[in-house]
Amino acid sequence: MHLGLHVDGGGEGFDGAVDYARRLGASSLQIFSSNPKTYRIGPIDVPALERFRARRAEAGIATCAIHTSYLINLASDDPKIANGSLRLLRNDLAVAAAGGIDFVNTHLGSYGKRPREEGFAAVTALLERALEGIAPGVFLVLENSAGAGQLCGGTLEELGDFVRALGHPQLGVCLDTAHSWAAGYDIDSREGVDRFVALADATVSLERVKMFHFNDTQIPLGGHKDRHWHIGEGNIGFAGFRALAAHTELLDKTAILETPGDEADDARNMQSIRLIFEGVRT
Ligand SMILES: [Zn+2]
Numbered sequence: 001m002h003l004g005l006h007v008d009g010g011g012e013g014f015d016g017a018v019d020y021a022r023r024l025g026a027s028s029l030q031i032f033s034s035n036p037k038t039y040r041i042g043p044i045d046v047p048a049l050e051r052f053r054a055r056r057a058e059a060g061i062a063t064c065a066i067h068t069s070y071l072i073n074l075a076s077d078d079p080k081i082a083n084g085s086l087r088l089l090r091n092d093l094a095v096a097a098a099g100g101i102d103f104v105n106t107h108l109g110s111y112g113k114r115p116r117e118e119g120f121a122a123v124t125a126l127l128e129r130a131l132e133g134i135a136p137g138v139f140l141v142l143e144n145s146a147g148a149g150q151l152c153g154g155t156l157e158e159l160g161d162f163v164r165a166l167g168h169p170q171l172g173v174c175l176d177t178a179h180s181w182a183a184g185y186d187i188d189s190r191e192g193v194d195r196f197v198a199l200a201d202a203t204v205s206l207e208r209v210k211m212f213h214f215n216d217t218q219i220p221l222g223g224h225k226d227r228h229w230h231i232g233e234g235n236i237g238f239a240g241f242r243a244l245a246a247h248t249e250l251l252d253k254t255a256i257l258e259t260p261g262d263e264a265d266d267a268r269n270m271q272s273i274r275l276i277f278e279g280v281r282t
């Protein structure tokens, strides 16, 4: 797999993100295109994005993803929020096109008080509009949620329904391990992971699974809370990630760590996941 991590620009921008990923031996990278907590959209800095692309290539970063703003809620029944979300999503797709970025990974949002059927149709319609303008080479990637309350995308079946409803070749899925565990998928063992991968193939199809977010979690199975923890130090544990590493049909995928802490923690987590994939940790 292309193993990498989410890098919070921290003011150093795209160049800093590449340096950080390279220091930690990552071959993949995820960033925010701008402040993830505002609806404000700035102009697209094309020269900076072209530099970013060249620096990634130099640093051996094979794949790159943008994580969209946390404000995005495509399932909202408030047209202001729904349209603002579509604008943010389209902007990130345009940034990805300008920077040669492979994936735009997004949360779908919450249905709120809406009947799920009505919400599902509304999300599908917005995704269709986002996909209308997508540039070649960019994938729009829907991330599974922890499935709390009325959150959209908490089951593989529901993600599969989006894939079939849209049928667009540039639509993909990202499976976050912490969210999957919190949604009730017992991916802490070989058997559990085998079941999970088989279900992912039957629902969204492995071809559509473009990315994983590799995060451990201390939340109980099915606890529906979105809390990330260090690789191997939570309930998924080394056994769960080893079982994922054993699935050779996933080797061409990208896996991004979104684990907490500072650079020392990031270095430890990158080291752990690399050792798991190298089969050193038994
Ligand atoms: Zn996410």
Ligand SMILES: [Zn+2]
Pocket (backbone or CB within 6 Å): 143, 176, 213, 258
């Ligand atoms: Zn995630």
